[in-house]
Amino acid sequence: MKNPIAIAITFAMIATSVTVFAASETSTPTAAKALVFTPPNDEEIPNNEFGKIVRQGKNIFEDTQHYAKQYVGNSLNCVNCHLASGRKENSSPLWAAYVRYPAYRAKNNKVNTYEERIQGCFKYSLNGKAPAVDSPEMVALVTYSYWLATGAPVGAKLKGAGYPEVPKPGLIPDANRGKTVFVENCQVCHGSNGEGKKVDGKYIFPPLWGSESFNWGAGMHRINTAAAFIKANMPLSKGGTLTDQEAWDVATFVMSHERPQDPRFKGNVAQTKKEYHDENCRYGETVNGKVLGGKHQTAAK
Numbered sequence: 001m002k003n004p005i006a007i008a009i010t011f012a013m014i015a016t017s018v019t020v021f022a023a024s025e026t027s028t029p030t031a032a033k034a035l036v037f038t039p040p041n042d043e044e045i046p047n048n049e050f051g052k053i054v055r056q057g058k059n060i061f062e063d064t065q066h067y068a069k070q071y072v073g074n075s076l077n078c079v080n081c082h083l084a085s086g087r088k089e090n091s092s093p094l095w096a097a098y099v100r101y102p103a104y105r106a107k108n109n110k111v112n113t114y115e116e117r118i119q120g121c122f123k124y125s126l127n128g129k130a131p132a133v134d135s136p137e138m139v140a141l142v143t144y145s146y147w148l149a150t151g152a153p154v155g156a157k158l159k160g161a162g163y164p165e166v167p168k169p170g171l172i173p174d175a176n177r178g179k180t181v182f183v184e185n186c187q188v189c190h191g192s193n194g195e196g197k198k199v200d201g202k203y204i205f206p207p208l209w210g211s212e213s214f215n216w217g218a219g220m221h222r223i224n225t226a227a228a229f230i231k232a233n234m235p236l237s238k239g240g241t242l243t244d245q246e247a248w249d250v251a252t253f254v255m256s257h258e259r260p261q262d263p264r265f266k267g268n269v270a271q272t273k274k275e276y277h278d279e280n281c282r283y284g285e286t287v288n289g290k291v292l293g294g295k296h297q298t299a300a301k
């Protein structure tokens with residue numbers, strides 16, 4: 001796997017209908033090359049039974065609140081964190097994810113199918129219930145992802161996959177500095193209390209913390225992951241404008257607020273923190289005299 005041109009030709013021969021070539025930036029000369037891939041346009045969704053399910057999956061992805069409401073426990077939609085209907089590079093796009101599963105995940109210490117990965121986003125990111133693998137909602141989401149990945153080389157690391165990691169900055173990330181970044185760059189859309197903004201009862205800007213946001217078990221609650229998402233995608237349509245330091249600081253500020261309990265919680269914040277949380281999150285820390293994650297420490301009356 002040394003000659004990028006030879007690799008590109010091999011893939012180009014496999015994937016005749018798409019342009020796939022070696023991208024220029026790679027971390028080390030020996031690392032697997034990231035390949036450029038462009039998903040098909042919506043106009044190319046076929047007008048048949050298959051196309052119908054693809055469109056269903058797209059609808060669920062964009063308006064999960066409406067099309068899969070029985071599985072959602074907050075006010076978010078899939079598209080809030082996977083922008084442009086799951087197409088946007090560096091926003092964990094579906095086409096790049098689809099070809100990389102089954103994959104091992106440290107989070108549950110096993111090889112996960114693509115369906116299991118989506119179930120995770122329902123349970124944590126949407127603070128809801130996981131739809132069964134053979135439910136119409138899951139089938140549609142998988143079908144939509146499969147269609148977006150039409151012609152992509154299976155198993156390949158595609159350019160734009162995931163949220164690109166942001167190196168730890170020079171200063172220890174700080175919520176107070178992060179608050180300034182938030183007030184100047186985020187508050188106008190997400191609200192001074194991170195509550196988001198509704199028009200006609202529908203969120204146009206999603207909530208960043210509080211009961212309507214993702215829970216303490218979601219990938220986004222990890223400061224490194226949030227910094228990565230934010231740096232590449234926020235402020236909306238101005239991705240890449242914050243410095244690494246600002247991205248980490250504002251992520252730290254956002255994650256210094258209360259949100260729904262980690263579903264893996266078994267009655268004790270300290271124990272849950274020890275078992276499931278590391279230095280990249282603030283769960284269990286005391287902020288303004290209150291323990292984060294401690295709101296539901298005692299059973300509701």
Ligand code: HEC
Nearest residue numbers: 076077078081092097117118121122125162163214219220
């Ligand atoms: C609150 C934000 C958020 C929401 C809402 C959300 N996700 Fe995710 N999703 C994430 C994060 C964070 C990751 C992990 C990405 C990473 O670590 O690179 C992820 C990962 C994924 C992956 C795997 C990506 C990969 O490259 O391995 C898929 C597939 C996925 N989500 C689908 C969905 C679907 C379908 C929904 C709606 C049912 C959804 N997500 C809702 C934040 C979210």
Ligand code: HEC
Nearest residue numbers: 079080081083185186189205206207208230234235236250
């Ligand atoms: C111009 C409006 C706007 C600004 C400014 C903005 N956002 Fe967003 N943000 C959005 C929208 C809209 C989405 C959902 C994207 C979608 O659904 O396509 C979003 C999604 C998010 C999400 C994932 C979903 C969630 O609710 O958690 C996070 C985290 C986030 N923004 C953080 C930030 C931060 C931090 C800043 C400031 C650095 C910021 N945003 C600035 C509009 C904005």
